[in-house]
Amino acid sequence: SPSHKEGRTTGDEIVEIHANxxxxxxxxxxxxxxxxxxxxxxxxxFTPIYMKKGRPAYQMTVITPKQKCRIMADLLFQxxxxxxxxxxxxxxxxxxxxxxxxxxxxxxxxxxxxxIKSSKKVTVEYDRAAILANQHHVSLEQVQQAxxxxxxxxxxxx
Amino acid sequence: SPSHKEGRTTGDEIVEIHANxxxxxxxxxxxxxxxxxxxxxxxxxFTPIYMKKGRPAYQMTVITPKQKCRIMADLLFQxxxxxxxxxxxxxxxxxxxxxxxxxxxxxxxxxxxxxIKSSKKVTVEYDRAAILANQHHVSLEQVQQAxxxxxxxxxxxx
Amino acid sequence: SPSHKEGRTTGDEIVEIHANxxxxxxxxxxxxxxxxxxxxxxxxxFTPIYMKKGRPAYQMTVITPKQKCRIMADLLFQxxxxxxxxxxxxxxxxxxxxxxxxxxxxxxxxxxxxxIKSSKKVTVEYDRAAILANQHHVSLEQVQQAxxxxxxxxxxxx
Amino acid sequence: SPSHKEGRTTGDEIVEIHANxxxxxxxxxxxxxxxxxxxxxxxxxFTPIYMKKGRPAYQMTVITPKQKCRIMADLLFQxxxxxxxxxxxxxxxxxxxxxxxxxxxxxxxxxxxxxIKSSKKVTVEYDRAAILANQHHVSLEQVQQAxxxxxxxxxxxx
Amino acid sequence: SPSHKEGRTTGDEIVEIHANxxxxxxxxxxxxxxxxxxxxxxxxxFTPIYMKKGRPAYQMTVITPKQKCRIMADLLFQxxxxxxxxxxxxxxxxxxxxxxxxxxxxxxxxxxxxxIKSSKKVTVEYDRAAILANQHHVSLEQVQQAxxxxxxxxxxxx
Amino acid sequence: SPSHKEGRTTGDEIVEIHANxxxxxxxxxxxxxxxxxxxxxxxxxFTPIYMKKGRPAYQMTVITPKQKCRIMADLLFQxxxxxxxxxxxxxxxxxxxxxxxxxxxxxxxxxxxxxIKSSKKVTVEYDRAAILANQHHVSLEQVQQAxxxxxxxxxxxx
Ligand code: NI
Ligand code: NI
Ligand code: NI
Ligand code: NI
Ligand code: NI
Ligand code: NI
Ligand code: NI
Ligand code: NI
Ligand code: NI
Ligand code: NI
Ligand code: NI
Ligand code: NI
Numbered sequence: 001s002p003s004h005k006e007g008r009t010t011g012d013e014i015v016e017i018h019a020n021x022x023x024x025x026x027x028x029x030x031x032x033x034x035x036x037x038x039x040x041x042x043x044x045x046f047t048p049i050y051m052k053k054g055r056p057a058y059q060m061t062v063i064t065p066k067q068k069c070r071i072m073a074d075l076l077f078q079x080x081x082x083x084x085x086x087x088x089x090x091x092x093x094x095x096x097x098x099x100x101x102x103x104x105x106x107x108x109x110x111x112x113x114x115x116i117k118s119s120k121k122v123t124v125e126y127d128r129a130a131i132l133a134n135q136h137h138v139s140l141e142q143v144q145q146a147x148x149x150x151x152x153x154x155x156x157x158x
Numbered sequence: 159s160p161s162h163k164e165g166r167t168t169g170d171e172i173v174e175i176h177a178n179x180x181x182x183x184x185x186x187x188x189x190x191x192x193x194x195x196x197x198x199x200x201x202x203x204f205t206p207i208y209m210k211k212g213r214p215a216y217q218m219t220v221i222t223p224k225q226k227c228r229i230m231a232d233l234l235f236q237x238x239x240x241x242x243x244x245x246x247x248x249x250x251x252x253x254x255x256x257x258x259x260x261x262x263x264x265x266x267x268x269x270x271x272x273x274i275k276s277s278k279k280v281t282v283e284y285d286r287a288a289i290l291a292n293q294h295h296v297s298l299e300q301v302q303q304a305x306x307x308x309x310x311x312x313x314x315x316x
Numbered sequence: 317s318p319s320h321k322e323g324r325t326t327g328d329e330i331v332e333i334h335a336n337x338x339x340x341x342x343x344x345x346x347x348x349x350x351x352x353x354x355x356x357x358x359x360x361x362f363t364p365i366y367m368k369k370g371r372p373a374y375q376m377t378v379i380t381p382k383q384k385c386r387i388m389a390d391l392l393f394q395x396x397x398x399x400x401x402x403x404x405x406x407x408x409x410x411x412x413x414x415x416x417x418x419x420x421x422x423x424x425x426x427x428x429x430x431x432i433k434s435s436k437k438v439t440v441e442y443d444r445a446a447i448l449a450n451q452h453h454v455s456l457e458q459v460q461q462a463x464x465x466x467x468x469x470x471x472x473x474x
Numbered sequence: 475s476p477s478h479k480e481g482r483t484t485g486d487e488i489v490e491i492h493a494n495x496x497x498x499x500x501x502x503x504x505x506x507x508x509x510x511x512x513x514x515x516x517x518x519x520f521t522p523i524y525m526k527k528g529r530p531a532y533q534m535t536v537i538t539p540k541q542k543c544r545i546m547a548d549l550l551f552q553x554x555x556x557x558x559x560x561x562x563x564x565x566x567x568x569x570x571x572x573x574x575x576x577x578x579x580x581x582x583x584x585x586x587x588x589x590i591k592s593s594k595k596v597t598v599e600y601d602r603a604a605i606l607a608n609q610h611h612v613s614l615e616q617v618q619q620a621x622x623x624x625x626x627x628x629x630x631x632x
Numbered sequence: 633s634p635s636h637k638e639g640r641t642t643g644d645e646i647v648e649i650h651a652n653x654x655x656x657x658x659x660x661x662x663x664x665x666x667x668x669x670x671x672x673x674x675x676x677x678f679t680p681i682y683m684k685k686g687r688p689a690y691q692m693t694v695i696t697p698k699q700k701c702r703i704m705a706d707l708l709f710q711x712x713x714x715x716x717x718x719x720x721x722x723x724x725x726x727x728x729x730x731x732x733x734x735x736x737x738x739x740x741x742x743x744x745x746x747x748i749k750s751s752k753k754v755t756v757e758y759d760r761a762a763i764l765a766n767q768h769h770v771s772l773e774q775v776q777q778a779x780x781x782x783x784x785x786x787x788x789x790x
Numbered sequence: 791s792p793s794h795k796e797g798r799t800t801g802d803e804i805v806e807i808h809a810n811x812x813x814x815x816x817x818x819x820x821x822x823x824x825x826x827x828x829x830x831x832x833x834x835x836f837t838p839i840y841m842k843k844g845r846p847a848y849q850m851t852v853i854t855p856k857q858k859c860r861i862m863a864d865l866l867f868q869x870x871x872x873x874x875x876x877x878x879x880x881x882x883x884x885x886x887x888x889x890x891x892x893x894x895x896x897x898x899x900x901x902x903x904x905x906i907k908s909s910k911k912v913t914v915e916y917d918r919a920a921i922l923a924n925q926h927h928v929s930l931e932q933v934q935q936a937x938x939x940x941x942x943x944x945x946x947x948x
Contacts (some may be wrong), residue, residue, distance in 0.1 A: 005199075006215075014244065018880075020833060023913060025397075027339040028772040030370030031762055033210050043178060046208040046372050047217070048364035048680075050836040050848075052823050053916070054346030054528035056362050058372055059198040060836070063244065073798075073883055077906045079771045081341075081913060084884040086853065087803065093231055113565065116235045119616070123181060126211070130663055139711045140660040142593065144231060149626055166863070172876065183713075185655040186614040188686025189604055191842050201810060202899075204688050204840040205849070206522075206680035212370040212662025214678050215799055216688055221876065237613045239657075248808075252874040274867045277458070281813060281871060284843070290504055297553045298502040300435070306461065307468055324547070330560065334722075336675060336925045338753060344930040346918055359494060362524040363533070364688075364838075368665050374524075375679070378558065382640040389725055393748045397755060400726040402646065402695065405587050406492075409547055410558040417757070432551045439497060439555060441526070446821055455869045456818040482705070488718065497817040497870075504844030506758060507684050517652060519845050520682040521691070522838035528820030530836050530848055532682075537718065555815075564650075567705055568716040592707045597655060600685070686844040751932070774909070780935070781942055 012092040013066040014042065017073065019082040020049065023055035029058065030081045039075060040068050063090075095121065097144040102154065104146035111151055122151060170250040171224040172200065175231065177240040178207065178216035187216065190237045197233060198226050221248075253279065260312065262304035264290040269309055278307060328408040329382040332356065333389065335364065336396040338373035345374065348395045355391060356384050379406075411437065419468065420462035422448040427467055438467060479592050486566040487540040488516065489520060489546065493556040494523065497533035503532065505554045537564075569595065576628065578620035580606040585625055596625060644724040645698040646674065649705065651714040652681065654689035661690065664711045667679050671707060695722075724742055727753065734786065736778035738764040754783060791795035801880040802882040803856040803870060804832065807863065809872040810839065819848065822869045824842065830858045831836055853880075885911065912941060925927035 003145040021029075029046055036044040043063040051057045060080065064072045071085065076085055095114035102109055109132065124144040133140045179187075187204055194202040201221040209215045218238065222230045227245065234243055253272035260267055267290065268283040282302040291298045338347075345362055352360040358381065362374040376396065380388045385403065391446055392401055411430035425448065426441040440460040448454045495503075503520055510518040517537040525531045534554065538546045543561065550559055569588035576583055583606065584599040598618040607614045661678055668676040670745075675695040683689045692712065696704045700717065708717055727746035734741055741764065742757040756776040765772045811819075819836055824832040832855065836848040850870065854862045859877065866875055885904035892899055899922065900915040914934040923930045 020835065021342075023343040025339040025340040025341050025914075026337075026367070026372040026374075027206070028762075029372055029912075030212065031765070031772050032212075033370065036600070037210060044210065045178065045215070045217075047205055047837055048208075048372065048522070049851075050819070050838075051342070052528065052827060052834065053191075053653055054349065054524070054526065054820065056342040056345055056374055056524045057835070058342075059835075061207075075287060075909070076910075077885060077904075077911070079773075080913070081773075081906055083887060083902070083911070083913075084882060085878045086806065086882050088246060088806075088878060088880045090246045092242060092244050095235060106522060108559065109268045112241065114235075114241055116740075118238075119612075121235070121239070121241070123241075124631045126181075126659055128350065130660075133204070133663070138593075140663050141656075141713070143308070143713075149623070152623055166867075174876065175876075181659040182615075183655040183656040183657050184653075184683070184688040184690075185685075186604075187601055187688055187840070188844065189607070189614050191686065194841060202842065203810065203847070203849075205837055206688065206840075208366060208372045209371070210370065211370065211659070212366070212665065214366045214655075214658040214661055214680065214690055215659075219839075237615075239615070241437070246878060248876045248878045250874060250876050253867060255873060270873065272867075275864070277454075277868075279812055279867070279871070279873070281873075284501055284813075288502075291505070296435075298505050299498075299553075299555070303464065303468075307465070310465055319751075324551075332560065332562075343916055344920075345524070346526075346528065347923070347930050354524060356633055360492065360526065361531070361533075363521055363695075364524075366661070366680075368669060368676065370662065373677070375677075377523075390749070392712065393746075393753070393816075394751075395752070397931070398751070399729060399746055400724060401754075402648070402722045402724050404562060404648075404720060404722050406560045408558060408563050409559050411551060413557060415939055426558065429555055430551075435552075437551070437555070437557070437635065438538070439557075442497075446818075449821070450764060456821050457814075457869075457871070460915075482709075490718070490720075495816075499813040499815050500811075500841070500846040500848075501813040503682070503846055504684075507844065507923040508706065519652065519689070521679055522682075522846065525816070528823065529640075530816040530819055530838065532816075532846055535681075549777065552753045562720060564718045566716060569709060571715060586715065588671060588709075588715055589704070593710075595709070595713070595715070597715075600655075602635050679840070682840060682844070682846045684844065686840070686842065688840045738819075751928075777938070777942075781939070784939055 009094050009096055013063050014092050015066050015069045015087050015091050016090050017062040017064065017085055019076055019080060020051065020057055020062045021060055021080055021082060022051050022055045032140040035075050035079055036062055036072060039073060040065065058113040062090055068110040072131045102147055104143065104150050104152040106136045106143050106146060109143060111147060122148065124148065166244060166251050167254055168251045169247065171188055172248050172250050173222050173224050173227045173245050174248050175220040175234065175243050175245040177234055177243045178209065178215055178220045179218055179238055179240060180209050180213045182239040193233050194220055194230060195230055198223065199230060260305055260308040262301065262308050264294045264296065264301050264304060265291065267301060267305040269305060279304065280307065324409050325412055326407065326409045330406050330408050331380050331382050331385045332390065332406050333378040333380065333401050333403040335376045335392055335396060335401045336367065336373055337396055337398060338367050339369045339374055340397040340455050350396055351391050352378055352388060356381065356385055357388060373432050418463055420459065420465040422452045422454065422459050422462060425459060425463040427463060438464065442462065479601040482567050483570055487565050488566050489492065489538050489540050489543045489561050490564050491550065491559055491561040492524065492533055492536065493534045493550055493554060493559045495534055495554055495556060496525050496529045498582065509549050509553055510536055510546060513545055514539065515546060576600040576621055577625040578624050580610045580612065580617050580620060583617060583621040585621060598622065641726050641728055646722050646724050646733065646776060647698050647719050648722050649694040649717055649719045651669050651692045651708055651712060651717045652683065652689055653692055653712055654683050654687045656713040665687060667707050667711055668704060669696055671703055672697065673692050694749050717723045734782040736775065736781055738768045738770065738778060741775060741779040742780060754780065756780065799884050799886055804880050804882050805854050805856050805859045805877050806880050807852040807854065807866065807875050807877040808818055809850045809866055809870060809875045810847055810873060811870055812841050812845045814871040825869055826852055826862060829861055830855065831862060892937055892940040893931065894940050896926045896928065896933050896936060899933060899937040901937060912938065913940065914938065942948050
């Protein structure tokens with residue numbers, strides 16, 4: 001259906017980079033994620049793996065726009081113990097999204113809204129919600145629920 | 159060797175789709191696997207990952223025939239919280255397989271048999287074996303062992 | 317039932333020791349398991365965990381007879397980066413077991429046999445089976461299956 | 475505070491049982507969970523662990539009322555490959571809960587409601603919600619959101 | 633040996649609390665760790681587990697001084713979706729530690745030093761080292777290595 | 791920069807092979823890794839995954855030079871229970887490395903040294919260090935630290 005086609009954006013050229021880390025402590029790996037995201041990676045994460053010689057280890061994965069692949073490789077060689085990285089080209093499909101602010105009793109919260117066919121997909125942005133939960137001594141979930149309720153009231157009225 | 163070449167089927171066009179899920183509870187993820195398999199995915203599974211900001215999360219993977227890639231994408235956008243999916247073309251090699259029924263004291267069990275060079279590879283189909291184990295108040299392993307013994311007796315006689 | 321009571325041995329005093337490792341590479345952790353088992357631990361293993369500040373880490377667990385608890389603690393302080401360990405007393409129930417050798421076309425294999433109520437529980441000992449699989453260029457599973465078949469033939473004849 | 479004290483129930487005598495499984499395939503482990511829950515376990519689950527000799531394995535955990543500990547042990551010896559189990563007494567604190575049905579456009583959904591100090595904690599029961607999501611070809615999350623909205627409307631009116 | 637006895641401090645009364653989380657997204661779990669540590673937990677972390685009905689989930693663990701057990705329980709009920717927690721008393725053994733500052737070309741770094749029998753155990757404190765690595769555009773490991781070298785030079789001269 | 795370009799080697803044709811294993815015990819998986827590495831795989835490892843029907847399982851990954859892909863497939867079909875494998879071509883970038891021996895009080899240790907832009911990346915080779923740690927009843931880390939110190943002294947003198 002036409003609304004369907006409009007609902008998605010395809011064709012981004014992205015690269016997935018892998019490196020296996022068995023001789024680096026986990027303590028500094030959050031630090032590495034920070035460096036990669038700061039430099040423009042779409043995502044960076046670790047998977048627990050079982051390697052040779054009974055070694056618990058981590059597979060590092062970086063999802064990056066193609067033109068930043070070299071920068072990411074440099075960061076991996078600088079900030080991890082790896083002597084080799086592997087990479088592969090991927091395609092990506094993303095939902096077009098709009099952002100919307102709603103008022104809750106805890107303050108203003110941002111929602112990310114995607115169109116998926118006939119229905120909408122709504123997520124509460126984490127960073128702002130976490131700040132409000134801290135300020136008001138409530139749980140993150142209470143802020144998130146308040147935001148979704150506010151959205152549904154507004155949306156119901158439209 | 160010729161028997162070797164016959165022993166494998168290569169060239170399937172398949173696609174691996176990835177999405178990272180950090181804002182969806184695990185409770186409903188078995189539900190999502192069900193939807194994907196029902197719609198024709200070859201496999202669908204989750205990997206525990208460590209994401210930014212100290213977030214435990216899951217990487218969802220779907221293995222699908224190429225022509226079903228769009229359907230799988232739609233299901234992922236509908237049934238998970240993701241706003242973006244990544245995919246890559248893979249090749250696949252599978253063992254040709256035959257199915258064979260054997261009689262055990264618990265009832266009829268189905269075996270999956272593959273030819274791998276000179277030797278055979280035999281697996282007991284789970285669903286039927288689990289039903290029989292439940293009916294006869296024995297362990298799954300007892301049914302599986304009975305089936306493999308029955309197979310070996312028949313095979314030994316041939 | 318009386319046979320049931322005989323089937324289990326309870327009352328061992330054992331200790332479970334935990335330590336969280338976030339600043340030690342996985343590479344040397346197999347080494348640590350070796351040291352602990354050599355010194356008499358019943359078991360020693362790692363669990364992947366998600367710690368504060370986005371740190372992938374491992375929880376080390378040692379299961380030890382109570383009288384060896386101090387030795388294990390010393391080994392943990394010496395061979396891991398931890399500055400603190402936690403421990404708790406556990407009880408243990410084990411199946412009495414006998415060992416039995418069976419002849420297969422690959423050579424002699426050892427089985428571990430436990431009585432669990434009316435049925436027997438049979439496992440193929442790994443170390444010897446792995447050596448035979450290597451020598452005969454077959455899979456570990458082929459040796460294990462051969463051993464179970466040999467056992468079932470002997471047992472069936474009795 | 476008094477409402478606080480009323481809000482929790484403490485003192486249940488429960489037992490945590492552990493067994494390490496390195497020689498049983500994962501395929502049948504869902505089957506084992508079923509057996510344990512059916513027999514009255516509070517919970518039963520697996521943790522991926524790294525054992526000696528480079529073995530990926532699972533730690534099985536069963537949470538059981540104390541008087542069912544023996545039954546659980548028997549089930550573990552019957553349905554898993556383990557030759558030994560470990561157990562420890564735990565205490566448990568649970569939130570008193572009420573169940574409430576709410577009407578949504580997808581049908582009637584059950585909510586579990588706990589009192590935690592001044593605020594309420596509300597969860598949508600999975601089984602019924604999953605059936606409705608299947609019937610109406612929507613996502614589990616849509617049913618859950620509808621149920622929470624219905625609850626909030628009713629609650630807001632009170 | 634006497635130095636051995638001095639080398640460890642035992643007897644802390646601590647509690648380990650467990651809760652299984654299958655209906656809470658991972659996104660907010662780093663938030664929960666923050667709350668618990670802020671309130672005085674010794675440690676708080678998550679373990680990936682496999683629960684009933686095919687549910688990927690997390691086991692939350694909190695290690696807390698005994699007198700803070702109730703506060704931690706309240707925080708768990710407020711900030712997670714759990715309706716029940718389990719807990720057990722543990723003992724703890726810690727290495728007495730001293731802290732020492734060393735000068736590196738990147739700035740002053742703090743070391744944590746423990747006495748383990750005849751040898752010393754030295755760790756570089758993360759927070760300060762991470763700040764210096766960021767400021768000087770080097771890897772965390774470069775700062776850590778510089779600190780260990782500085783320590784060894786000083787120590788070697790003594 | 792030119793030194794940068796010299797610092798990396800790109801263009802290796804490698805293949806990543808995947809197979810999901812849900813009906814094979816973890817016990818023999820270390821054995822499988824051994825077979826694959828012996829036959830020339832660059833790496834082979836397991837990832838814990840959550841499959842359909844509540845099955846804990848492992849994803850096996852093999853990283854292999856392209857020309858050995860068929861041999862690896864044969865080994866996977868022989869030594870694992872899988873009936874199908876998936877593979878994809880990857881590119882690889884590795885740091886050129888030199889090896890250097892240094893003298894420590896425990897004996898001679900081998901270092902692997904890579905050039906990453908202006909700085910060097912130094913790792914202690916595991917196998918030799920582990921042997922020395924065993925011989926001298928010290929921790930692996932003590933041997934590794936001694937080797938890095940020896941390297942830094944030599945390097946500092948140059
Ligand atoms: Ni991948
Ligand atoms: Ni390495
Ligand atoms: Ni406010
Ligand atoms: Ni029957
Ligand atoms: Ni435990
Ligand atoms: Ni032989
Ligand atoms: Ni309906
Ligand atoms: Ni525990
Ligand atoms: Ni639940
Ligand atoms: Ni500075
Ligand atoms: Ni992959
Ligand atoms: Ni020596």
